[in-house]
Amino acid sequence: MANKQLELLVKVQLEREEKLQANFVQALQYSRQAEQKxxxxxxxxxxxxxxxxxxxxxxxxxxxxxxxxxFIAKLDQALEQQARQVSQAQAVMEQRRQQWLAMQKKRKAMEYLLEQQRQQALTKAARAEQQMQDEVAMQQFVRRQSS
Structure with missing residues (x-):
C-alpha cells in the first residue's frame, strides 16, 4: 500500500517537474528574445x-x-530599458531553473526511496521463500529419518 502511495506521489512530482521545466524553457526563450532585441x-x-x-x-x-x-538619447534610453528587461528575464529564467532542478531532485529522491522499498520487499520475499524451502526440506529429512 505504501508503495502505491509513493508511486502516486512520484507521478505527481513528475507532472510538476514537467510543468516547471516548461516554465523554464519559456523563460529561457523570453530571455533570449530580450537579448536579441x-x-x-x-x-x-x-x-x-x-x-x-x-x-x-x-x-x-x-x-x-x-x-x-x-534620437541618440532616445536610443540610449531604449537600450537602458531593454538592458533592464534582459536582466529581469535572466533573473526569472534562473529562478525557474532552480525551481525545476529542486523539483527534479525531490522526484529523484522519491524514486530512490521507492526503489529501496522495492528492494526490501524483494529481499523479504526471497527470505520467506528460502524459509519455506528450508522447512519443506527439513520435513522431508525428518520423514526419511523416521521411516
Whole structure:
C-alpha cells in the first residue's frame, strides 16, 4: 500500500517537474528574445551613428545636429530599458531553473526511496521463500529419518 502511495506521489512530482521545466524553457526563450532585441537596438544605434557621421562630414545644420543628438538619447534610453528587461528575464529564467532542478531532485529522491522499498520487499520475499524451502526440506529429512 505504501508503495502505491509513493508511486502516486512520484507521478505527481513528475507532472510538476514537467510543468516547471516548461516554465523554464519559456523563460529561457523570453530571455533570449530580450537579448536579441537588445543586440538589435545596439546594432541599430551603431549603424545610425556611422551613417550620421558620414552625412555630417559634408556639414550639418544645427537643427539636424539636435535631431541626431535627441534620437541618440532616445536610443540610449531604449537600450537602458531593454538592458533592464534582459536582466529581469535572466533573473526569472534562473529562478525557474532552480525551481525545476529542486523539483527534479525531490522526484529523484522519491524514486530512490521507492526503489529501496522495492528492494526490501524483494529481499523479504526471497527470505520467506528460502524459509519455506528450508522447512519443506527439513520435513522431508525428518520423514526419511523416521521411516
Amino acid at each position: 537588445y543586440q538589435g537596438l545596439a546594432d541599430y544605434r551603431t549603424e545610425y551613428i556611422q551613417q550620421s557621421q558620414q552625412q555630417g562630414s559634408s556639414g550639418l545644420q544645427s537643427r539636424q545636429y539636435n535631431q541626431f543628438v535627441n
